[in-house]
Amino acid sequence: MHLVAVGGSDAGISAALRAREVDLAAEVTVVAADAYPNFSICGIPYYVSGEVPRWQNLAHRTRADLEAAGLSLRLDTTARRIDVAARKLLVTGPDGADDVISYDQLVIGTGALPVRPPIDGLGELGPRDGVHLLHSMGDTFTLMHTLEETAPASAVIVGAGYIGLEMADALATRGLLVTQIEQLPEVLPTVDPELGALVHAELTRREVKVLTGTTVRAVSKAPAGRDGRLEVTAVTAAGEPVTCAADVVLVVVGVRPDTELAVSAGADLGPRGAIAVDRMMRTGLPHVFAAGDCVATYHRLLGDTYLPLGTTAHKQGRVAGENAFGGHREFAGSLGTQVVKIFGQAAARTGLREHEAKAAGFDPLTVASEADDHKAYYPGSHRIAMRFTGDRQTGRLLGIQLFGSKDAEIAKRVDIAATAIFHSMTVDGLSDLDLSYTPPLGSPWDAIQIGAQDWIRVGTATERSC
Numbered sequence: 001m002h003l004v005a006v007g008g009s010d011a012g013i014s015a016a017l018r019a020r021e022v023d024l025a026a027e028v029t030v031v032a033a034d035a036y037p038n039f040s041i042c043g044i045p046y047y048v049s050g051e052v053p054r055w056q057n058l059a060h061r062t063r064a065d066l067e068a069a070g071l072s073l074r075l076d077t078t079a080r081r082i083d084v085a086a087r088k089l090l091v092t093g094p095d096g097a098d099d100v101i102s103y104d105q106l107v108i109g110t111g112a113l114p115v116r117p118p119i120d121g122l123g124e125l126g127p128r129d130g131v132h133l134l135h136s137m138g139d140t141f142t143l144m145h146t147l148e149e150t151a152p153a154s155a156v157i158v159g160a161g162y163i164g165l166e167m168a169d170a171l172a173t174r175g176l177l178v179t180q181i182e183q184l185p186e187v188l189p190t191v192d193p194e195l196g197a198l199v200h201a202e203l204t205r206r207e208v209k210v211l212t213g214t215t216v217r218a219v220s221k222a223p224a225g226r227d228g229r230l231e232v233t234a235v236t237a238a239g240e241p242v243t244c245a246a247d248v249v250l251v252v253v254g255v256r257p258d259t260e261l262a263v264s265a266g267a268d269l270g271p272r273g274a275i276a277v278d279r280m281m282r283t284g285l286p287h288v289f290a291a292g293d294c295v296a297t298y299h300r301l302l303g304d305t306y307l308p309l310g311t312t313a314h315k316q317g318r319v320a321g322e323n324a325f326g327g328h329r330e331f332a333g334s335l336g337t338q339v340v341k342i343f344g345q346a347a348a349r350t351g352l353r354e355h356e357a358k359a360a361g362f363d364p365l366t367v368a369s370e371a372d373d374h375k376a377y378y379p380g381s382h383r384i385a386m387r388f389t390g391d392r393q394t395g396r397l398l399g400i401q402l403f404g405s406k407d408a409e410i411a412k413r414v415d416i417a418a419t420a421i422f423h424s425m426t427v428d429g430l431s432d433l434d435l436s437y438t439p440p441l442g443s444p445w446d447a448i449q450i451g452a453q454d455w456i457r458v459g460t461a462t463e464r465s466c
């Protein structure tokens with residue numbers, strides 16, 4: 001039995017490793033267009049910042065580890081076409097020569113590509129001019145070349161989603177003057193603006209200049225004699241023009257699924273043009289599975305959606321690898337659980353925000369709350385800002401958003417909420433959980449239980465007044 005995984009990142013490698021666990025005699029080949037199999041691209045910002053000193057440290061496993069696990073690696077090799085009927089994959093190798101690989105089962109893990117927004121000049125200017133996109137190790141090396149060889153003093157980051165924020169932190173930590181430009185009214189648009197405003201304040205406190213409600217229109221080389229090598233022109237929501245000078249421009253405005261290989265083989269597409277798969281990660285094409293950022297993801301509260309995350313890519317790859325060898329595992333579903341560090345703070349969310357819950361047919365109520373991460377009499381306590389969303393009719397917990405110090409165990413707390421939502425618990429049920437306590441680390445009622453009780457109090461009062 002021969003499994004071929006296309007893609008050497010989270011999804012492809014997870015599928016390949018699981019296949020070898022399920023069947024030690026399996027022949028497993030990974031075909032990857034680049035030379036960096038199993039690298040943690042989530043760690044790129046920390047290599048750019050200098051906190052991770054060597055790019056090699058970003059490898060989840062080395063090439064030798066992967067080969068020792070029984071994987072055969074075909075690197076710098078691009079999969080061009082799938083002959084579904086004949087179960088053959090046409091590839092182009094590092095020397096430019098075409099080759100055909102026969103397979104019994106195929107897993108497509110081609111991931112995502114960075115979105116190029118409609119900005120004048122983006123097509124003409126590239127890394128040599130100081131204009132960068134960021135998704136792969138290759139992108140990282142070109143960015144690092146610019147940072148190390150041209151010693152830039154300033155950067156404009158287009159986009160203030162979680163990757164844009166991590167890169168603002170990274171470039172400011174390297175000593176660059178950073179301007180962050182976001183088209184939407186607040187940074188980190190995946191949380192409510194009330195929490196986005198707290199992230200915004202942290203950026204400002206760290207001397208990142210933040211322009212929200214501002215759309216970048218053009219990037220061009222700066223005229224001689226001006227500050228910076230590049231000029232970024234933008235327009236505010238009120239129509240006011242804005243011009244910023246910068247030595248580096250980094251465009252990080254999201255990703256789109258890389259589906260060319262699957263589409264040319266006849267695969268169906270789902271939300272946002274991602275490959276449609278069932279919960280066993282089957283594409284509908286015989287013997288062809290798909291996983292990771294290239295597929296439409298099952299969300300436990302929303303059904304099929306597009307939610308590209310490393311956590312999800314690992315799980316889906318594992319499911320695909322197991323099922324390719326006769327397993328019957330289903331991907332349990334995502335809740336979009338996410339956490340991001342911005343300088344000394346962290347923001348997290350899981351489940352649904354109010355507008356998402358409403359659109360999904362719930363009767364949501366969102367309540368804001370605050371609590372200490374541990375007993376305030378013990379030194380070093382921090383306030384945590386919380387937003388709880390629950391369903392008024394059933395009391396079911398639907399979503400939670402948190403913001404606080406990176407030392408306030410924000411990730412642990414969002415994960416407790418994710419576990420509760422995963423198991424369809426009520427807000428009240430969260431308050432009943434037996435969670436740990438000692439004054440330097442917590443409170444008899446954990447912060448999220450205080451948030452849950454605030455939700456119940458407001459929810460009950462709203463009910464009475466109706």
Ligand SMILES: Cc1cc2nc3c(=O)[nH]c(=O)nc-3n(C[C@H](O)[C@H](O)[C@H](O)COP(=O)(O)OP(=O)(O)OC[C@H]3O[C@@H](n4cnc5c(N)ncnc54)[C@H](O)[C@@H]3O)c2cc1C
Pocket residue numbers: 006007008009010011012031032033034041042043044045077078079080109110111112113134135136163258261291292293294308309310311312313
């Ligand atoms: C800077 C950054 C930070 C991130 N931080 C986080 C985080 O903190 N938490 C989180 O959950 N997620 C994070 N993510 C997202 C996460 O990295 C992705 O969701 C995850 O890597 C997706 O894995 P994947 O295997 O589906 O695809 P990708 O990582 O996109 O990999 C696709 C693979 O397919 C290969 N490939 C593509 N086409 C072909 C072809 N035709 N032939 C052969 N090979 C091909 C590519 O070379 C690559 O090896 C971050 C992403 C970035 C860029």
